[in-house]
Amino acid sequence: MSGSRRPAIFFGFKPWKDYVPRWFPDRDCRVVSRKPRDMLLQGWPLRLLLCRSPEVYVWGSKYPPFLKSFCRRFGIPFYHVEDGFVRSVSLGAQRSPPASLIIDSRTLHYDARSPSDLELTLQTYDFAADKALMERADRCIRMLLDLRVSKYNLGKRVSLDILFGPKTRRRVLVIGQVETDASIAFGCDRPVTNNDVVRLAAVENPDAQIIYKPHPEVLHGTRTGVSNPAEVADICEILKEDIAPADALEGIDHVYTITSLMGFEALLRGILVTCYGMPFYAGWGVTDDRQKCARRVRRLTVPAVFSAAYLLRSRYFDPATGGSTSLESVISELSQDVCCRTPATGT
Known part of the structure; x- marks a missing residue:
């Protein structure tokens, strides 16, 4: 590695190897394999000791545990990187690069076991004093809702009324997740499946229409589910095709989720949200929480949580160039693809 820029070593970023230098133009970037065997054969992490003031960035949980402890021991800055909350038109599993990143020096933002930078921001930032931030948050929320932009901006535009008939009673939406996902492993203090959440919603809302939306990656076949939706087909309506989140949330009275970001997108629409686990937006008084976090004692508003997560702790990149x-x-750019999908209408 050479030059005057600070060296930065990236572990687990291989799908986005070509984007890393664009995301970090002020760093001398080196992308390394996520496989521990390859790392050791290439001399990592000992090679870090030969670099001048290096930094280490890891993608999600795709790094060997010894790497973080090694960096801590030798005083090497260590950062967790994950997809941001307004990501792309298609799925990461389909190799679509993210338009936003969250970089955290403590832990992953969805790891409820210990405080992240995002959690500490939510716990300590004076939102009331920062009127410019809150005004910007209000504008961005309105943009997201008006332009129907979500984290993954794919899925068919179709009304729930077309799929299930006109609404005649309360509608409760259960948001499915990839049950082997790290956000569930790190965000729940006990095992749970999507079917468990469907059953909970049905028991607590006996007079409501329960609608179960499996995760897009499960529907698209890029990830495998653990529970079988057919086992709860007698107590809910199952969305068997991927529909846009904005359409899935239209006319919904209550949302149940484990840790899904779509739960927060429901909060932005004023929908009551029950969280089985402890996502970043739970524990602040804006959700019905079935898991407690003793650290999270502050009471916040939804716009305050939004401003911390989407504005203070996220970085954004042009989907085409990767530039800041x-x-x-990003909302405007992604909305052009969202608008190209014409809503399905009844005949």
């Missing part, structure tokens, strides 16, 4: 940009620009 703003949330507003």
